[in-house]
Amino acid sequence: MPRPRRTQISLEDTPYYHCCSRVVRRAFLCGDDAYSGKNYDHRRSWIESLLFELAAAFAIDVAAFAVMSNHLHVVLRIDIETANCWTDREVLEQWHKLFNGDDLTRKFTKGELVEPHEVVKLKHAIAIYRSRLCDISWFMRCLNEPIARQANQEDGCSGRFWEGRFKSQALLDEAAVLACMAYVDLNPIRAKMAATPEGSDHTSVQLRIQAALKGEQPKKLLPFIGNERDNQPNGIAFSLADYLELVDDTGRIIRDDKRGAISENSANVLTRLNIPHENWVKLISEFGQLFHGPVGTLQALTHYCEHLEKRRRHFATSCQHFKID
Template identity: 75%
Template sequence: MSNHLHVVLNIDIFQANSWTDIEVVEHWHQLFKGTDITRKFVKCEIIESHEINALKHSIALYRSRLSDISWFMRCLNEPIARMANKEDNCTGHFWEGRFKSQALLDEAAVLACMAYVELNPIRAKMAKTPETSDYTSLQMRVKAALKGQQPAKLLPFIGDERLNQPKGINFALKDYLELVDETGRIIRDDKRGAISSSASKILTRLNMSADNWIKITSDFGKLFHGPVGTLQELTSYCEHLEKRRRHFSKCCQYLETSR
């Protein structure tokens, strides 16, 4: 958007932990220069005995940072800020404050948040259809889908079959595109409307009513200010973090089973 951005992230700590030491350093060097010792390490040059502890420390630090949201946002925001300051011929802070993040606790929360982000340009009257919304992952998915592909940079939709599948979003891409398209039409025309039966396959699996779906994808940012999920998932999340109070539990009603 013109003054902010939204990112829906899948943090794969297990993958980061499975990388070899040299893979960790190679990934880090794609972002930063590293140290003299780490550069020697990837070149298979001799590491002196007194440098080994420093190397191990750097690798452990890099491994942690490569699956850290704060470091991801730093790598994303700094180049944008530098570019904007260069264009405006100024210095200083570009972003108003630190980023805000919310935990998405279940499939319904993930898909609703994704659709909310995809439809941001529609709500802002910057685009008429999702596929014409610039700088959205949905536009990338549509372009790739026309070629029978999925974008390599995005987590893929892998359909309903979960066994022996690669990591991805456990819904059919076609169903998601149809659902977001019809949701965008309703939001754009500011009418109550209805989600067709063909586009509501995902809502059926999520046991979510069409009214709740429209409400969430229209007002996600206003409804949720903390972890997002059903009351059961929120309870488990709070217990895991040893929190006594379930803040924001009132909004769970929009993600509960429709009756």
């Protein structure tokens, strides 16, 4: 039986989570539907635009994403520090980017006087909204529901568009985060929707490559910040150049129609992650089959299960790929 989201989130262990939503039955998210002859590629821009609109409102960063023909992947980072540092007015301003609120919250954000008997109600609303703005369930709800309504309206039908709940996986350490990001970024290549990472439309890796060519990083994505140090903005403590090289080399390995080998530089990257080459290839090419729950080293998985009072370490066998034999 599915576990409630609150029992799968442990910010003490990690702020990173991989979420995946899949459409129901023969519904089409994007791409060409051979049965009807219709093309739904325009829906990719719906999703990408809404994804970044939500990231600007929530205290949640987008680390990676890929919009596929019948499902979408996102790797999210919960920024609890930012949510806690928002003032009461900032919380309501962020919430009002997505929802209208009520007369009381709108009056407060306009700087109008709040009556003493309204203060308790206002504080309660602010506490709820602050919590929701760093909640991946609310983030995915705000992403999936509008897309479902818009798609159903376009298709002239009603009913369920997405399969049940979205899938969520905790990424417990740096290696798990990078492996999952590479898996997401290479999804279009594995599905033969694109030949190269830079040619993978509506993916995070394409945005990162386009920005890197200008010596920049995408402002809408969680940046790579190199080795973590004091007084540095939030980001992934890893080199962007190394990551892009790692994705490119891995893409060459897992493709059937292209030969290649991991370069010497990328081998050094994997050494720093303590993952042997053969394990890395297996992780990226079979990530979806290996893991249906938390991802990371056995030690990280153990801590995660202890904090959430889980009695069993599910997928412990798969997590062994994150260490050197």
